[in-house]
Amino acid sequence: MFRRCAVAVAMVLLSQMTIIGPASAAPVVITNATQFTDTTGAAVHAHGGGVLKVGAFYYWFGENRNPDNTFKAVSVYRSTDLKNWEFRNHALTQSSAAELQVANIERPKVIYNSTTRKFVMWMHKENGKDYNEARAAVAVSDTVDGNYTWQGSFRPPSGTTSRDQTLFTDDDGTAYQITATANNADLSIFRLNAAHTGYDALVANPWPGQFREAPALFKRNGVYFMLTSGTSGWNPNQQRYATATSITGPWTAMADAGNATTYGSQTTFVLPVQGTSGTSYLYLGDRWGNSMGGTVNDSQYVWLPLTFPTNTTITLPWYPQLSIDTAAGTITGVGGGPYYNLVARHSGKCVDVSSNSAADGATVLQYGCRGGLNQQWRLTATSGGYVQVIAQHSGKCLDVSDASTADGATVLQYRCGSGTNQQWSFQDQGNGYYRLVARHSGKCLDVSDASTADGGRLIQWTCGTGTNQQFTRRTV
Structure with a gap:
């Protein structure tokens, strides 16, 4: 049946629909920062994948x-709903080749070649002892989950x-590593x-000399996005991305996505x-x-939705x-x-983070309420009744620049830490309004000069009775 179906649809689907399965899958909920399990209850081991x-x-x-x-x-593994994973095969093993008997294989990726009708796997290979080999490697199969x-x-x-690598097939069938x-x-x-x-x-x-690894390349609405991490061993760091309208460039400079450790x-x-x-x-x-x-x-999986404030920008929120x-x-997100x-x-x-930026030091200002994630904030308790105020689009904290205690000091977003210049108390002013008071200075979050314009800057100022120091918390 599989062979008859594959032949019937080959001209329409360019031979890529090699396995026909259920027509649809019901919605599912997955939990982040866990080890996923397969349909037998065993841990899913598909790391760097x-x-x-x-x-x-x-x-x-x-x-x-x-x-x-x-x-x-x-x-x-395979799934129709991205939650219920069926183990299919150890597609490549130590016994597949002599040089794999003692090795490290990292970042395997598979693409399909519609001309040769082969599934092609690329990966990063090392000798199992150190990282001096730094070689690419290739294996092929006639079936997606075969040997x-x-x-x-x-x-x-x-x-x-x-070393760290990924694959991408463009709309015209051209493939890239x-x-x-x-x-x-x-x-x-x-x-x-x-x-x-x-x-x-x-x-x-x-990006010569910028020390980027863990690349992921995808295309959306004619725009190429490159999402990568910095190099910090096994420890997580700030992911960054760039865009281009041609894969050969020019590419933009890298911009931050998500918080300082990408959650x-x-x-x-x-x-x-x-x-x-x-x-x-x-x-992923x-x-x-x-x-x-x-x-x-022992690794866990963190899967998050990417959102696109504009055609060339992304946000990476935590859920x-x-x-x-x-x-x-x-x-x-749930x-x-x-x-x-x-x-x-x-x-x-x-209260808005300018231009949906995820960068440390991005300006915080007021802007017409539009529903963007850069206008959504969650509160995390610290001590003594104070909270961190965290931007949903970036995972970064509302911060008084340089821990200044002066009137007029700029309020911005910055990676969350233990500083009291990122801790705020909500003082009830009645009728559902609050003053936000910075713990380190005792001064209030303030819209500069009581501006009513879009782009009015947020600063700290000696607390008073002005309504430009009063904010309501409207649940999203």
Whole structure:
């Protein structure tokens, strides 16, 4: 039946719908910062991985390690709803090739070549002892979840190193590898050959010397997005992204996404989820077990919805759970709130992080209330009745610049820490309005000069009776 169905749809779907499954899946809720389990209850080991949609199924490939962190297998699971994962195969194992018997295999990604009708896996290979090999490697299979045949490992053109990597297939079928080169200093984009099993040419090296790794490349509305992390070993750091209208560039400078540790995770992949209501984009990250005193197989998964304030900007908000409807193509954050708009009494405008920026030091101002995540705030208790006020779009804190105690000091967002210049008390002023008083200075959050205009700056000022120091908390 499979072969008859595949032939029937080959001309329409360019031979990519190789497995026909259920027509749709019911909405599900997944919980973040957990170890996912498969349909037998066993832990899903697909770390540093990627997802390929084939027919009705999403196939998730990733790292499965031995207790000493060396390579055991590239394992593959499948699901229709992105929650209920069926283990399918150890697609590549230590016995697949002699050079895999003692090795490290990281960041496996699989794409389909509609000309050769092969599924092609690329990965980062090391010798199992250190990170001096820094080679790319390739394996191929006739079926998406079959046994992959080892093709070998090699360095990119000019002999540069290849470490963290991902794959991307463009609309015209051209395939690319994006990999950390020059001992992680550069992030290079290579076009692959027609078979997708080797290099054709280097097409871009947009961020030389910036030490980026964990790349994820996706395309939305004609815009290419590159999402990556910095290099800090197993410890999480600030993810950043850039955009371009051509994969060869020019690319923009990197901009921050999410909070300072990307909620304790590192990018592995961005998955488009297309359905009847449109396409959503899902951030897939690992919270590495090594950063918590364990091993790779102790790692947890952090999956979050990417949102797009404009066609060339993204936000990466935190939610403890996600509701995913693959049939509709919708992804919704669940929990973590309540979230508030902070609305100035004198102007009726919302406390807003300028331009949806996730950067440290981004200006906080007032702006007409528009429902954006950069106007939503959640409160986290500290001590003594004080709270941190956290921007939902960035996960960063409302902060008095440089911990100044002076009138007129700028209020901005900054990565959350233990400073009292990020701690605020809500003093009841009656009728549902509050003054926000900074713990370090005893001064009030204030709209400068009592401006009623969009863009009026937020500062701290000696507390008084002005309505430009009074805010209501409107639950989102």
